Amino acid sequence: MLEFAILGLLQQSPMHGYELRKELAAVLGGRRSISYGSLYPALKRLAGAGLIASDEPTPRALLPADAPALTGRRGKVVYTITAEGKERFAELVSEAGPEAYDDEGRFGVHLAFFRHTAADVRLRILEGRRRTVERQRDRLLESLRRTQARLDRYTLELQRHGLDSVDREVRWLTELIDSEKDDARAEAARARPPGTAPPSTT
Amino acid sequence: MLEFAILGLLQQSPMHGYELRKELAAVLGGRRSISYGSLYPALKRLAGAGLIASDEPTPRALLPADAPALTGRRGKVVYTITAEGKERFAELVSEAGPEAYDDEGRFGVHLAFFRHTAADVRLRILEGRRRTVERQRDRLLESLRRTQARLDRYTLELQRHGLDSVDREVRWLTELIDSEKDDARAEAARARPPGTAPPSTT
DNA sequence: GTGCGGATGTATCGTCCCGATACATCGAGC
DNA sequence: GCTCGATGTATCGGGACGATACATCCGCAC
Numbered sequence A, B: 001m002l003e004f005a006i007l008g009l010l011q012q013s014p015m016h017g018y019e020l021r022k023e024l025a026a027v028l029g030g031r032r033s034i035s036y037g038s039l040y041p042a043l044k045r046l047a048g049a050g051l052i053a054s055d056e057p058t059p060r061a062l063l064p065a066d067a068p069a070l071t072g073r074r075g076k077v078v079y080t081i082t083a084e085g086k087e088r089f090a091e092l093v094s095e096a097g098p099e100a101y102d103d104e105g106r107f108g109v110h111l112a113f114f115r116h117t118a119a120d121v122r123l124r125i126l127e128g129r130r131r132t133v134e135r136q137r138d139r140l141l142e143s144l145r146r147t148q149a150r151l152d153r154y155t156l157e158l159q160r161h162g163l164d165s166v167d168r169e170v171r172w173l174t175e176l177i178d179s180e181k182d183d184a185r186a187e188a189a190r191a192r193p194p195g196t197a198p199p200s201t202t
Numbered sequence C: 001g002t003g004c005g006g007a008t009g010t011a012t013c014g015t016c017c018c019g020a021t022a023c024a025t026c027g028a029g030c
Numbered sequence D: 001g002c003t004c005g006a007t008g009t010a011t012c013g014g015g016a017c018g019a020t021a022c023a024t025c026c027g028c029a030c
Helices: A001-010 A018-026 A036-050 A083-092 A102-112 A119-150 A153-191 B002-012 B017-027 B038-047 B083-093 B104-112 B117-148 B153-191
Strands: A052-055 A077-079 B052-055 B078-081
Touching: A001 A018, A001 A036, A001 A052, A001 A077, A001 A083, A001 A102, A018 A036, A018 A077, A018 A102, A018 B117, A036 A052, A077 A083, A077 B117, A102 A119, A102 B153, A119 A153, A153 B104, A153 B153, B002 B017, B002 B078, B002 B083, B002 B104, B017 B038, B017 B104, B038 B052, B052 B117, B078 B083, B117 B153
Parallel strands: none
Antiparallel strands: A052 A077, B052 B078
């Protein structure tokens, strides 16, 4: 997931770790952020796989003679996506199976890069996510139905809030899906000569 | 966090792993569940620390003579909380610092066992959680304000939904806090002789 | 009556992720 | 002149997760 997000961000422009972390936090929706303990190993893995290149500039070049021996003096490391990295990103961006929507974080990353995703894949991911969240809601409802009586106020309140948030997510996804379908219809109408019958909405 | 939840559940009654996992999922709000890859190591840690005892019954006792050699035949393992475990749980339940509310999961567990928590600690945890979530909201708003222009529809939509969910959580917490304060007032009124002046609401 | 799927049940392994921590620089404000 | 917070790179230990393996029992369909 992290790898995916990193490739997506580096696709836009080269960055170093610090920027990457901030952009990542924005992409992830702001609620949960990524730690350096995840970021740097991920960058290493990506570099090892040849998907990104680390550009380590000014390793203390053109120094005055009184340079402090060899203190750490780490230079900024700029990461750039490679051609293989772009290929890999294209692959990841067009995956439409459960791995694209079952995990919340992963789904968020897909959504963040939807502008690089084909329209039909977008729709499948959104609908898949909706199914996943609906199943969560059903499980929650079921569990609430069975245990409601012997729950105290706080647990009940927690479940209620969870249920509410799931409901809202389903509604949100439905709006997105509807708007996607509208776009698709408009697109089809644009490509079709006027007066022709529109295809049925399956 | 897991340890905390396990102790809380075993406080109510002894269980084996499978039950524990299901109850855990309910406690966690139903959205994210715990895997065995987390559960069993946690149980081992707790047993190692003497906070729970594993009761491994019927290790193939009273078998007919034609018992199948020594096939695996694992017996059910029932876990029981020990006296030290109860002490530890009491400690955990009364912690009111950031560790109680900064992490969502941890906060959820605290809430789930609020009936074992003193009223003043409850209030401090709820208010701490609200501050944490409000800070998340502020960061999100700030980031939205700065980047709004150059964001595409999907990213924007994701942020909007995130913001909405944060807002809802703040409102929910406020309701809980108000209701806690009402309870506290009622309690104080009950303990106070009629006609005495109520304490000021700080 | 038999077989098959799904719930119950215990457990491990590799991989990834996180929090804490260390180190280093630089601009702003006190 | 000094401290505080942002910028910046990096590691380490511990913990969580997904995948996987294995075993039992029950009900339902064929």
